[in-house]
Structure formats: structure tokens, C-alpha cells
Amino acid sequence: MTSLKDHSVTQNGTGSDRIVISVDAMGGDRGPAAVVAGIARSAHKNPTLDFILHGPMAELQMLVNKRSELSGRCEIRHASGIVSMEDKPSQVMRNGKDTSMWSALESVKNKEATAAVSCGNTGALMALSMIRLRKLPGVNRPAIAILWPSRNPQGFNVMLDVGADIRADAKDLLQYALMGASYARNGLDLKKPRIGLLNVGTEQNKGFPELKEAYDLIEANAERGQFEFVGFVEGGDIPGKRCDVIVTDGFTGNVALKTGEGTAKLIVDQLRESFTQSFFGRLSGLIALPALKRFQKKVDPRRVNGGVFLGLNGTVVKSHGSADETGVSAAVKLAFELANAGFSDRLAARVASADELVQSDTTENRDTKDKSNT
Amino acid sequence: MTSLKDHSVTQNGTGSDRIVISVDAMGGDRGPAAVVAGIARSAHKNPTLDFILHGPMAELQMLVNKRSELSGRCEIRHASGIVSMEDKPSQVMRNGKDTSMWSALESVKNKEATAAVSCGNTGALMALSMIRLRKLPGVNRPAIAILWPSRNPQGFNVMLDVGADIRADAKDLLQYALMGASYARNGLDLKKPRIGLLNVGTEQNKGFPELKEAYDLIEANAERGQFEFVGFVEGGDIPGKRCDVIVTDGFTGNVALKTGEGTAKLIVDQLRESFTQSFFGRLSGLIALPALKRFQKKVDPRRVNGGVFLGLNGTVVKSHGSADETGVSAAVKLAFELANAGFSDRLAARVASADELVQSDTTENRDTKDKSNT
Structure with a gap:
């Protein structure tokens, strides 16, 4: 498993010069392949950037292994559930604990990452952000x-x-x-x-x-x-x-x-x-x-x-579903620029x-x- | 003065095949020259179209005389006042009787024309249309x-x-x-x-x-x-x-x-x-x-x-101020197509x-x- 153990993790770019972004790999229209391709491109451009990636371990591991840019810079957190575009925010708030979206926010809540990025359902992401990160x-x-x-x-x-x-x-x-x-x-x-x-x-x-x-x-x-x-x-x-x-x-x-x-x-x-x-x-x-x-x-x-998303304890970036x-x-x-600032x-x-x-x-x-x- | 005396005027294109449109020559950002040029172009394209044009007689007469397409098809109604883009609708309702906008709506109210066109102040045009044409x-x-x-x-x-x-x-x-x-x-x-x-x-x-x-x-x-x-x-x-x-x-x-x-x-x-x-x-x-x-x-x-403008006794077309x-x-x-229908x-x-x-x-x-x- 790829992990971040070699890098120290900071909250806002002060102290260490590394920034960790928590990324929900699932829930976008183009699936996790597009997400992994996107973070690989970012990793290539920003050498101070690390990731915690959330979703089904086996599938993500395979996608990440193909990207040499992500080697040693992307930790994968297993989450079996996926929030779909059709899911009601209230449902996700009650039953969404096993989802990659929930897990992605958890990393920001626990201060392992400075910001979260998700391509998923906007309503559910806002509802989860409100209860997990709080206003x-x-x-x-x-x-x-x-x-x-x-x-x-x-x-x-x-x-x-x-x-x-x-x-x-x-x-x-x-x-x-x-x-x-x-x-x-x-x-x-x-x-x-x-x-x-x-x-x-x-x-x-x-x-x-x-x-x-x-x-x-x-x-x-x-x-x-x-x-x-x-x-x-x-x-x-x-x-x-x-x-x-x-x-x-x-x-x-x-x-x-x-x-x-x-x-x-x-x-x-x-x-x-x-x-x-x-x-x-x-x-x-x-x-x-x-x-x-x-x-x-x-x-x-x-x-x-x-x-x-503004007004929460932590930065959440909602990417377009079709990104x-x-x-x-x-x-x-x-997310990186805001974390850096x-x-x-x-x-x-x-x-x-x-x-x-x-x-x-x-x-x-x-x-x-x-x-x-x- | 150019007049419509040779043509019969109808309300909706039935009976005679001529359609009369009442046009406010003033109040647009480009002045009456653009308006007269526009109606001349329309007159050229639609031989069944006649106009009643509202504004300062001398100025309009000069502009209309230059356009052979408008010869015998454009009656001018003198109105000395102009509704500016800055005028408040309430002011125009109280003191706007001498304006070209008021006069243009009057032709529709009196059933001399089937529809009115103005490039002027939208708020004033709606307010005047409400009191003159009524809902x-x-x-x-x-x-x-x-x-x-x-x-x-x-x-x-x-x-x-x-x-x-x-x-x-x-x-x-x-x-x-x-x-x-x-x-x-x-x-x-x-x-x-x-x-x-x-x-x-x-x-x-x-x-x-x-x-x-x-x-x-x-x-x-x-x-x-x-x-x-x-x-x-x-x-x-x-x-x-x-x-x-x-x-x-x-x-x-x-x-x-x-x-x-x-x-x-x-x-x-x-x-x-x-x-x-x-x-x-x-x-x-x-x-x-x-x-x-x-x-x-x-x-x-x-x-x-x-x-x-929908919901009034008569058709009013608001042209863009910068038309x-x-x-x-x-x-x-x-305005012609709606009148025709x-x-x-x-x-x-x-x-x-x-x-x-x-x-x-x-x-x-x-x-x-x-x-x-x-």
C-alpha cells in the first residue's frame, strides 16, 4: 500500500512545506480513473503535494500503481460505499458512514489533510460537511x-x-x-x-x-x-x-x-x-x-x-460531477492554493x-x- | 408630412393585409437615426408594413425624408418630451404626457396601430403601458x-x-x-x-x-x-x-x-x-x-x-436600449409577426x-x- 509515512503532514503549509489533500475517488460521472489521472497530473506539477485517496482499496490500488508520479505520495483509505448523484442528502447523513465521501471529510476533520476534494453529489457533500466539519x-x-x-x-x-x-x-x-x-x-x-x-x-x-x-x-x-x-x-x-x-x-x-x-x-x-x-x-x-x-x-x-464550501471548519472543494x-x-x-495560503x-x-x-x-x-x- | 391616408389600418391583419406598428423614435442610446434606419429596413423587407413614428416632428421628418422605403408608409406624430433611461417610472406616469413613449402607446390604445415598439426605459415603458393600455x-x-x-x-x-x-x-x-x-x-x-x-x-x-x-x-x-x-x-x-x-x-x-x-x-x-x-x-x-x-x-x-410585454390590452415590444x-x-x-398572428x-x-x-x-x-x- 502506498503511504505517506515518509512525509510530515501539516495543516496550512507552515512548518513543513508539504500539503496533504484528501480526495474522494468515487461519485463522479467518469469514475475513479479520471480522479486518479487528475491527481497524478497535479502531483507531477506540484512536488510538495501529497494525497489521501478514499474508495475501494483494490480498484484504487491498481489505478494508483500505474502512476509513477503518485509513488510514495498517495495513501489509500478503503471505503466500500459510494454516494450516487441520486442519493438524498438526508439518507447519506444517516447511512453514509461507509462511503468514500464521508471518509474524505474525516481526514480533514482529523487534521490529516488540509482540504477535501470530491466530484460527488453536491447536496450530500454539503450536508455531510455540515455535520462532520461543522459550521x-x-x-x-x-x-x-x-x-x-x-x-x-x-x-x-x-x-x-x-x-x-x-x-x-x-x-x-x-x-x-x-x-x-x-x-x-x-x-x-x-x-x-x-x-x-x-x-x-x-x-x-x-x-x-x-x-x-x-x-x-x-x-x-x-x-x-x-x-x-x-x-x-x-x-x-x-x-x-x-x-x-x-x-x-x-x-x-x-x-x-x-x-x-x-x-x-x-x-x-x-x-x-x-x-x-x-x-x-x-x-x-x-x-x-x-x-x-x-x-x-x-x-x-x-x-x-x-x-x-465557505463557512466550515476546513476547506472543501466540490469538483464538477463530469470533471x-x-x-x-x-x-x-x-484546494492546494487555498491550503497553501x-x-x-x-x-x-x-x-x-x-x-x-x-x-x-x-x-x-x-x-x-x-x-x-x- | 408623411401620412397613412392611402392605406386602411387594421387591428390584426385580418380584413386588410396592412399592419401598422407604432414606434417610439426616442429614448434609445443611439437616438432616432438608428430607429428610422431600422424601420426603413423593415419597410423594405415587409411591403405590408406601415408605421406611426413618435418624436420631435422636424428632426424625424428630416430622417424619414431620406428613406425612400418609408415614403407614404410612415406617419409622424409630434411629441416634444423624451423619457430618459434615468427617469423614474413614477415621474413619467405623472408628467410624461408630452413624451414620445406616451404617444406611441396612445396609438395602440386608440387602435390606430396593432403593436408598439420602444427602445426606451423599460420600467417607464411598463408603468405607462399598465396605466394606458391596462391589464x-x-x-x-x-x-x-x-x-x-x-x-x-x-x-x-x-x-x-x-x-x-x-x-x-x-x-x-x-x-x-x-x-x-x-x-x-x-x-x-x-x-x-x-x-x-x-x-x-x-x-x-x-x-x-x-x-x-x-x-x-x-x-x-x-x-x-x-x-x-x-x-x-x-x-x-x-x-x-x-x-x-x-x-x-x-x-x-x-x-x-x-x-x-x-x-x-x-x-x-x-x-x-x-x-x-x-x-x-x-x-x-x-x-x-x-x-x-x-x-x-x-x-x-x-x-x-x-x-x-404580456398581459396587457395590446402588444408592446421593448427593444434593447442600445439597439x-x-x-x-x-x-x-x-411586433409585425405577433400583429399578423x-x-x-x-x-x-x-x-x-x-x-x-x-x-x-x-x-x-x-x-x-x-x-x-x-
């Missing part, structure tokens, strides 16, 4: 944050929540702003991220009362939370450059994410089709290939694969101070509004 | 429906509401389903449109209680409403082929629309960039030009320009019968559920 003190609703291609210099914007919870009140939205700012600082290396609150117009009188309340709360906390609040933003700003972090409830965020993904895929498919419709189309497609590849690489969702080798490797890279501890500290802010805000919100940084 | 009997909230490029054979799906109102209860969503089905029948020529209700998952237990209530109401009315109900759909189905009409509240619909638009624009811009980055990129771009043009024509938002000649012409074409009267009949359905549904909803067509 950070002061967090009411954890959120899923994704990176979306944008016109900003960093190439991506953060959007949250994209579906951890369908509801969010004003205080939840403030916490999303603080968690999103922390993610943007650590994941996108932005010193003072610009936060926008998603609405149907940029005027202050637009939208639901909860949104206006959230506007005031976020605005009042901008200076102390070390972010800039740009106010209300619209759907077009998600891929835009008006802000770096888009804050919204999980219902709206999920619809926006899937609409954007679906539209992008339709365009790329139609583009491919327009290059195969005729002989000249195919010829020009061949000649245009390098430019098209450059383009595809830039917008390829597999290269920005990974929703991060292939490239997708899995992108998710592992994201000590993100989990930084976020915990940020949210703890935010909790105090929210407590005091309920009374002083209106007074401090004028002094805040907008 | 259809039985309609609680009018909706804005748009066409979105899709993988369906007809090339487009209908989505509503995209922003007439930020709220919608279960009965409103049923009315949107009925109005959307009517629009798809008349605008996309689909005999039995497939309706989907937008949610964050396709399982019946997902989403808010209002959505589950709407699910039951729409399901129970599918057979009598002559549509097929496919159940819950996700953001990815908006450009997909699971259904033809996507029903949602105006907040979610507006965010989805703008996210999709923004993402599509980002992709097209990045594609263009990838063809100009190097000499070979530019060369291959040149060679790939015909295929790229085919592609752009297919996804060009200017060619599907026009949100239709150029091509965009205005597309909006006029949509007698859409306004058909929708009114459909909603009137729907009103009865909703009345009876409140009691018999659960009983009829099993018999409905899903």
Missing part, C-alpha cells in the same frame, strides 16, 4: 463560492452562494460578503476586493426589502472588513469588471451559474458546428485551430473547476470578527453608514 | 417575455418574466405559463409548447413552497391550457432543449437574462481577441471569417431583439379562460392533478 462559530449559512470568467485583470470573479441554501437574509448576505472577500484575497490575491450585491438594477430603490437591508449592513462593514462595496450590481456584472465578488442568495446564484454555463456551452458548440458545416468551414477551422484553442483554454470551464482529468486537476490545484484559518478569524460586527451592527448600523467606505 | 381582465401581474437562443429545432426558447415585477406567487406563475404558451404558439409556431418551471433542481422536493404550489397549479392546467408541463427545469435548460418556455419570477429571470447576455458577450469578445493576438491569429481569423460570421449571425443578440438598425428592425419584425386577441381569450381555470383550481387542484398531461 464556523458565527456562521448561520455556509455558502458555495465559484470562480467565473470575467473582464477583470485577474480573469475571474467570485460568486456566492451558488446553491448551498436557497434562502439568505440580510445578515447571511453580509457573511457571504465577508467570506467572499476573504476567498478573493486568498484565492485571487486581491488586497481589497470590490464586493457587489446582486439585484435587478443598480439604483438604491430596486429589489426586495431584505436586499436594501443587506446593502446597508454590507456598506457599514466595508472599511472594517477591508473590502470596497460597489453597491448593487446586475447579472451582466458577474462576468464583468465592476466588482470582484458577487454576493447573492443560493437560489439566484445557482440559476445564474447554470444559465451562464449552459449559454457558454451552447455558443462553443455552435462555433464548432460552424467550422464543420462545409469543406471551407472545415478548412478554415483547421487553420484557425491555434487561435480557437487559445480561446477555448481561456473559457474552458474545466480549468476553473471547483466550488469552494475529467483536467477538471479534477484544476479542483486539486484550487492558510485560507481556512484566515477565514475563521475573519468570520469571528464579522460575528462581532454583525452583533454591533444591529444597533449602530444607521449611525456608521455615512462613515463607511463605499 | 387584461384576470391578469394580476403582466410579464416581460424574451426569446433566448436554444438547442431546440425552433432555435429559441421563451423565458418570462424577465423583469416586469420582482415578485410572483403561484397563481402569477400559472398565468406566466399560459401567456408563455400562447406566445410560443404564436411567435414560434409551436402547437403544444413544453413549459418548464425554473428551480435549482429537477426533483419535486426542491425549492420554495410557492414553487411547489405553482408546480401543482401548472400541472393541473396543462391539458386544458394546451401545453405540456415538463416540471422543474434548471438554469442550463434556458438555452437547452428540455422545454420551449421557461417560467420564473421577474427577479430570477432578469438575473438569468443578464448573466447569459454578459457571458455570451465576454466569450465573443475573447474569441475576437484570440484572432487578433498574433499575425497568424489575424491570418487565420481572416480565413475563418465566413464560418465566424455564420456563427455570429446565429448568436447575435441584435437578431433576437425584443422583450414582449442599432439591425436591432430595431428585429424588434419591428417581432392576431396575438393580442388570442392571448386575451387564453387568459380569460385561464382566469376561470385558476378560480376553479383553488378547489379542484388536488383532484385533477393525476388526470393532467405531464
Whole structure:
């Protein structure tokens, strides 16, 4: 059995320079072969990276043995059960102890690994993460944050929540702003991220009362939370450059994410089709290939694969269910970068101070509004 | 002054074969020149089309005189006021009597024209349409429906509401389903449109209680409403082929629309960039030009320009504020096709019968559920 015995394991990249990522090998649409191929690619690129891989021992052992990059860097933990895409979160919470997903989270809970990666069922992964890792003190609703291609210099914007919870009140939205700012600082290396609150117009009188309340709360906390609040933003700003972090409830965020993904895929498919419709189309497609590849690489969702669960005691990266080798490797890279930045501890500290802010805000919100940084 | 005196004017294309469209020349980002260019293009393509054009007489007269296609087919109605993009709907309702927008709706109200087209302020246009044309009997909230490029054979799906109102209860969503089905029948020529209700998952237990209530109401009315109900759909189905009409509240619909638009624009811009980055990129771009043009024509938002206001006594098409000649012409074409199909009267009949359905549904909803067509 491959094991980590030769390497010391650390929590956040300080002390030893090795980072351990816990990976759920099962539950993705392409099975464990794609997952092992993905972590092998990551292992090749990042020599300081080690893995604990969870799933059926015999099957995983065979796949891992074929990859020389993983030799001595990938410990396998046997788990016979698999969470399927159809399993209800409540079922998995009750009966999922033998699953690879449960086992993968256990390694983070026990501090053997700094972050977990799974391609499995999102609802089940969030439910298990909540009961195994528990919410950070002061967090009411954890959120899923994704990176979306944008016109900003960093190439991506953060959007949250994209579906951890369908509801969010004003205080939840403030916490999303603080968690999103922390993610943007650590994941996108932005010193003072610009936060926008998603609405149907940029005027202050637009939208639901909860949104206006959230506007005031976020605005009042901008200076102390070390972010800039740009106010209300619209759907077009998600891929835009008006802000770096888009804050919204999980219902709206999920619809926006899937609409954007679906539209992008339709365009790329139609583009491919327009290059195969005729002989000249195919010829020009061949000649245009390098430019098209450059383009595809830039917008390829597999290269920005990974929703991060924020607000838990530990980092969990949800890879797309259909992720292939490239997708899995992108998710592992994201987990590695966040682990390397000590993100989990930084976020915990940020949210703890935010909790105090929210407590005091309920009374002083209106007074401090004028002094805040907008 | 150009006038329509030589042509008889009809309401819906029956009787005489001429269709009159009322056009607000002002309020768009590109000014009246783009509007006049757009209607001239439409006049050239559709010999049965006449216009009443609203705005400052002298300026419009000069623009129209330059277009021989419009000779004898475009009556100008003087209106000195302009609704700007910044004007609040409430202001326009109180003080907007002298505006070209108000005047354009008046021609539909007085049955001189079958449909109105405006590139102006959406909120003001909806507010004025509500007070001047009034809601259809039985309609609680009018909706804005748009066409979105899709993988369906007809090339487009209908989505509503995209922003007439930020709220919608279960009965409103049923009315949107009925109005959307009517629009798809008349605008996309689909005999039995497939309706989907937008949610964050396709399982019946997902989403808010209002959505589950709407699910039951729409399901129970599918057979009598002559549509097929496919159940819950996700953001990815908006450009997909699971259904033809996507029903949602105006907040979610507006965010989805703008996210999709923004993402599509980002992709097209990045594609263009990838063809100009190097000499070979530019060369291959040149060679790939015909295929790229085919592609752009297919996804060009200017060619599907026009949100239709549903649930009013009369058809109003809201063109994009930044519409150029091509965009205005597309909006006029949509208004023409709907007028030609007698859409306004058909929708009114459909909603009137729907009103009865909703009345009876409140009691018999659960009983009829099993018999409905899903």
C-alpha cells in the first residue's frame, strides 16, 4: 500500500512545506480513473503535494500503481460505499458512514489533510460537511463560492452562494460578503476586493426589502472588513469588471451559474458546428485551430473547476460531477492554493470578527453608514 | 408630412393585409437615426408594413425624408418630451404626457396601430403601458417575455418574466405559463409548447413552497391550457432543449437574462481577441471569417431583439436600449409577426379562460392533478 509515512503532514503549509489533500475517488460521472489521472497530473506539477485517496482499496490500488508520479505520495483509505448523484442528502447523513465521501471529510476533520476534494453529489457533500466539519462559530449559512470568467485583470470573479441554501437574509448576505472577500484575497490575491450585491438594477430603490437591508449592513462593514462595496450590481456584472465578488442568495446564484454555463456551452458548440458545416468551414477551422484553442483554454470551464464550501471548519472543494482529468486537476490545484495560503484559518478569524460586527451592527448600523467606505 | 391616408389600418391583419406598428423614435442610446434606419429596413423587407413614428416632428421628418422605403408608409406624430433611461417610472406616469413613449402607446390604445415598439426605459415603458393600455381582465401581474437562443429545432426558447415585477406567487406563475404558451404558439409556431418551471433542481422536493404550489397549479392546467408541463427545469435548460418556455419570477429571470447576455458577450469578445493576438491569429481569423460570421449571425443578440410585454390590452415590444438598425428592425419584425398572428386577441381569450381555470383550481387542484398531461 502506498503511504505517506515518509512525509510530515501539516495543516496550512507552515512548518513543513508539504500539503496533504484528501480526495474522494468515487461519485463522479467518469469514475475513479479520471480522479486518479487528475491527481497524478497535479502531483507531477506540484512536488510538495501529497494525497489521501478514499474508495475501494483494490480498484484504487491498481489505478494508483500505474502512476509513477503518485509513488510514495498517495495513501489509500478503503471505503466500500459510494454516494450516487441520486442519493438524498438526508439518507447519506444517516447511512453514509461507509462511503468514500464521508471518509474524505474525516481526514480533514482529523487534521490529516488540509482540504477535501470530491466530484460527488453536491447536496450530500454539503450536508455531510455540515455535520462532520461543522459550521464556523458565527456562521448561520455556509455558502458555495465559484470562480467565473470575467473582464477583470485577474480573469475571474467570485460568486456566492451558488446553491448551498436557497434562502439568505440580510445578515447571511453580509457573511457571504465577508467570506467572499476573504476567498478573493486568498484565492485571487486581491488586497481589497470590490464586493457587489446582486439585484435587478443598480439604483438604491430596486429589489426586495431584505436586499436594501443587506446593502446597508454590507456598506457599514466595508472599511472594517477591508473590502470596497460597489453597491448593487446586475447579472451582466458577474462576468464583468465592476466588482470582484458577487454576493447573492443560493437560489439566484445557482440559476445564474447554470444559465451562464449552459449559454457558454451552447455558443462553443455552435462555433464548432460552424467550422464543420462545409469543406471551407472545415478548412478554415483547421487553420484557425491555434487561435480557437487559445480561446477555448481561456473559457474552458474545466480549468476553473471547483466550488469552494465557505463557512466550515476546513476547506472543501466540490469538483464538477463530469470533471475529467483536467477538471479534477484544476479542483486539486484550487484546494492546494487555498491550503497553501492558510485560507481556512484566515477565514475563521475573519468570520469571528464579522460575528462581532454583525452583533454591533444591529444597533449602530444607521449611525456608521455615512462613515463607511463605499 | 408623411401620412397613412392611402392605406386602411387594421387591428390584426385580418380584413386588410396592412399592419401598422407604432414606434417610439426616442429614448434609445443611439437616438432616432438608428430607429428610422431600422424601420426603413423593415419597410423594405415587409411591403405590408406601415408605421406611426413618435418624436420631435422636424428632426424625424428630416430622417424619414431620406428613406425612400418609408415614403407614404410612415406617419409622424409630434411629441416634444423624451423619457430618459434615468427617469423614474413614477415621474413619467405623472408628467410624461408630452413624451414620445406616451404617444406611441396612445396609438395602440386608440387602435390606430396593432403593436408598439420602444427602445426606451423599460420600467417607464411598463408603468405607462399598465396605466394606458391596462391589464387584461384576470391578469394580476403582466410579464416581460424574451426569446433566448436554444438547442431546440425552433432555435429559441421563451423565458418570462424577465423583469416586469420582482415578485410572483403561484397563481402569477400559472398565468406566466399560459401567456408563455400562447406566445410560443404564436411567435414560434409551436402547437403544444413544453413549459418548464425554473428551480435549482429537477426533483419535486426542491425549492420554495410557492414553487411547489405553482408546480401543482401548472400541472393541473396543462391539458386544458394546451401545453405540456415538463416540471422543474434548471438554469442550463434556458438555452437547452428540455422545454420551449421557461417560467420564473421577474427577479430570477432578469438575473438569468443578464448573466447569459454578459457571458455570451465576454466569450465573443475573447474569441475576437484570440484572432487578433498574433499575425497568424489575424491570418487565420481572416480565413475563418465566413464560418465566424455564420456563427455570429446565429448568436447575435441584435437578431433576437425584443422583450414582449404580456398581459396587457395590446402588444408592446421593448427593444434593447442600445439597439442599432439591425436591432430595431428585429424588434419591428417581432411586433409585425405577433400583429399578423392576431396575438393580442388570442392571448386575451387564453387568459380569460385561464382566469376561470385558476378560480376553479383553488378547489379542484388536488383532484385533477393525476388526470393532467405531464
